[in-house]
Amino acid sequence: MVERRRITGFSNPTVKFMRALREKKHRRRERRFLAEGLRLLTDARENGQFPELLAMATGREPHPLLDALEDAVLAAGGEVVEMEPDILAKVTGKDNPQSVAGVFLEPATELDAIAREAAPIWLVAQALRDPGNLGTMLRTGDAVGAGGLILIDDCADPFSVEAVRASMGAIFTQRIATARWEEFLPWLRQGPGQLVAASLRDPTDYRTADYEAPCFLMVGNESQGLPEAYEAACDLRVRIPMLGRADSLNAAIAGAVLAYAALAKMPTS
Amino acid sequence: MVERRRITGFSNPTVKFMRALREKKHRRRERRFLAEGLRLLTDARENGQFPELLAMATGREPHPLLDALEDAVLAAGGEVVEMEPDILAKVTGKDNPQSVAGVFLEPATELDAIAREAAPIWLVAQALRDPGNLGTMLRTGDAVGAGGLILIDDCADPFSVEAVRASMGAIFTQRIATARWEEFLPWLRQGPGQLVAASLRDPTDYRTADYEAPCFLMVGNESQGLPEAYEAACDLRVRIPMLGRADSLNAAIAGAVLAYAALAKMPTS
Numbered sequence: 271m272v273e274r275r276r277i278t279g280f281s282n283p284t285v286k287f288m289r290a291l292r293e294k295k296h297r298r299r300e301r302r303f304l305a306e307g308l309r310l311l312t313d314a315r316e317n318g319q320f321p322e323l324l325a326m327a328t329g330r331e332p333h334p335l336l337d338a339l340e341d342a343v344l345a346a347g348g349e350v351v352e353m354e355p356d357i358l359a360k361v362t363g364k365d366n367p368q369s370v371a372g373v374f375l376e377p378a379t380e381l382d383a384i385a386r387e388a389a390p391i392w393l394v395a396q397a398l399r400d401p402g403n404l405g406t407m408l409r410t411g412d413a414v415g416a417g418g419l420i421l422i423d424d425c426a427d428p429f430s431v432e433a434v435r436a437s438m439g440a441i442f443t444q445r446i447a448t449a450r451w452e453e454f455l456p457w458l459r460q461g462p463g464q465l466v467a468a469s470l471r472d473p474t475d476y477r478t479a480d481y482e483a484p485c486f487l488m489v490g491n492e493s494q495g496l497p498e499a500y501e502a503a504c505d506l507r508v509r510i511p512m513l514g515r516a517d518s519l520n521a522a523i524a525g526a527v528l529a530y531a532a533l534a535k536m537p538t539s
Numbered sequence: 540m541v542e543r544r545r546i547t548g549f550s551n552p553t554v555k556f557m558r559a560l561r562e563k564k565h566r567r568r569e570r571r572f573l574a575e576g577l578r579l580l581t582d583a584r585e586n587g588q589f590p591e592l593l594a595m596a597t598g599r600e601p602h603p604l605l606d607a608l609e610d611a612v613l614a615a616g617g618e619v620v621e622m623e624p625d626i627l628a629k630v631t632g633k634d635n636p637q638s639v640a641g642v643f644l645e646p647a648t649e650l651d652a653i654a655r656e657a658a659p660i661w662l663v664a665q666a667l668r669d670p671g672n673l674g675t676m677l678r679t680g681d682a683v684g685a686g687g688l689i690l691i692d693d694c695a696d697p698f699s700v701e702a703v704r705a706s707m708g709a710i711f712t713q714r715i716a717t718a719r720w721e722e723f724l725p726w727l728r729q730g731p732g733q734l735v736a737a738s739l740r741d742p743t744d745y746r747t748a749d750y751e752a753p754c755f756l757m758v759g760n761e762s763q764g765l766p767e768a769y770e771a772a773c774d775l776r777v778r779i780p781m782l783g784r785a786d787s788l789n790a791a792i793a794g795a796v797l798a799y800a801a802l803a804k805m806p807t808s
Binding site for chain 1 (some may be wrong): 582585586671675678679680681682683684705707708709712746779780781782783784785787788789791792795796799802803
């Protein structure tokens with residue numbers, strides 16, 4: 271049994287470093303993010319992604335997945351530390367502390383990191399502000415076999431603790447790119463790619479529409495929806511039935527309804 | 540122009556009463572809930588539901604919808620008060636205060652309040668803990684023409700400020716019932732009703748399954764999913780494709796994917 275570095279003080283620099291990653295400005299500066307909980311870190315490990323730094327609570331219950339995680343981190347050259355549960359709780363910001371947290375390098379998020387022909391479906395979100403919605407879109411993307419999520423204009427941070435948690439591990443399987451619309455559209459037009467949005471102005475049934483891979487399914491901001499110019503730039507606009515008094519769905523819901531409709535039209539499904 | 544009662548102190552009983560409705564125990568005791576914002580209150584008004592008590596910020600911008608709201612509340616015998624913006628912000632719990640908030644009577648939530656044949660689709664959630672998910676399911680229910688949402692076992696409170704907000708007005712159009720499973724199942728079997736859940740154990744394609752009205756679409760708890768016995772009690776179990784590494788969707792997403800699939804099979808669609 272290897273001895274681990276044990277952290278006993280709240281003012282320890284490692285504790286401060288990890289805690290700071292709860293804030294976007296520190297994540298941007300460090301290019302690193304936090305993921306918490308054995309399930310999420312196991313998802314990462316099984317996808318071949320290991321934290322640079324793994325913090326475990328002292329006095330934790332032994333668990334074979336914890337052992338596997340620790341071994342994998344050390345084998346990958348990472349560091350493993352132990353913290354008192356109340357210190358780890360301060361890092362994770364949770365009353366009911368997770369037994370484990372890890373620091374990961376942020377992946378590249380340039381559009382050029384997107385291999386558009388590697389997947390039949392890509393999700394695109396414009397000015398999506400809610401990190402829970404963003405994480406849920408990543409999770410849905412994983413489920414439909416999408417390649418990733420492209421974030422247009424000012425979106426919530428996909429590497430926030432809330433988005434990472436809501437992604438249920440999909441943060442480690444989905445590619446993420448961020449771009450302004452003015453960058454995204456020319457990039458899209460450089461190669462194959464059908465841009466699709468839900469619209470109230472078009473009678474095309476979302477179920478029977480001709481989705482074509484690689485299909486880029488775009489949803490808009492939670493309160494404003496998509497700007498008209500963005501909708502107009504789409505190759506396909508489809509109508510999702512709205513039988514009630516509201517004229518829109520939650521953005522993550524709309525993305526999922528489109529994604530499952532598109533999936534049904536893909537040769538692989 | 541009628542003079543309104545103006546509230547200038549944080550310790551005013553009306554302020555305390557409204558603030559207390561942010562907490563579940565007070566909502567239960569008072570059988571009342573809060574809804575905030577002109578859009579939400581206008582949704583209520585257009586659906587024929589008026590707050591008993593309407594609080595508006597002093598110094599607000601005039602707005603025809605505010606005037607219509609005020610007129611409707613007074614015509615229905617309700618009270619209208621004015622508060623300083625910082626007092627109203629304390630009621631709504633928001634830094635960026637909404638210009639208006641209302642107190643509504645909670646509707647009856649017994650199963651007997653559900654007229655099952657009034658709608659082709661009903662959503663059912665079991666032990667749903669996240670008020671945002673709950674509100675999103677109400678919103679989706681409105682969109683698919685569902686009759687309402689039945690909450691099984693210990694769910695988040697549908698009348699919490701978060702759920703009301705996420706419902707985007709559907710709290711005023713969807714029926715809500717709460718019941719234990721042991722009450723729900725006998726009630727369901729007293730009349731027509733097809734109970735449906737997504738399942739990994741069944742090969743029936745969710746798109747082509749034989750949904751029948753009144754169709755009760757059930758989703759489970761965010762982390763546990765549905766108990767096996769509940770799944771076994773269903774008339775129809777359908778498979779939603781899961782192509783990634785995760786084995787489940789967000790509960791509100793799963794409900795929406797099922798609801799749109801069922802809607803496509805309904806004679807009305």
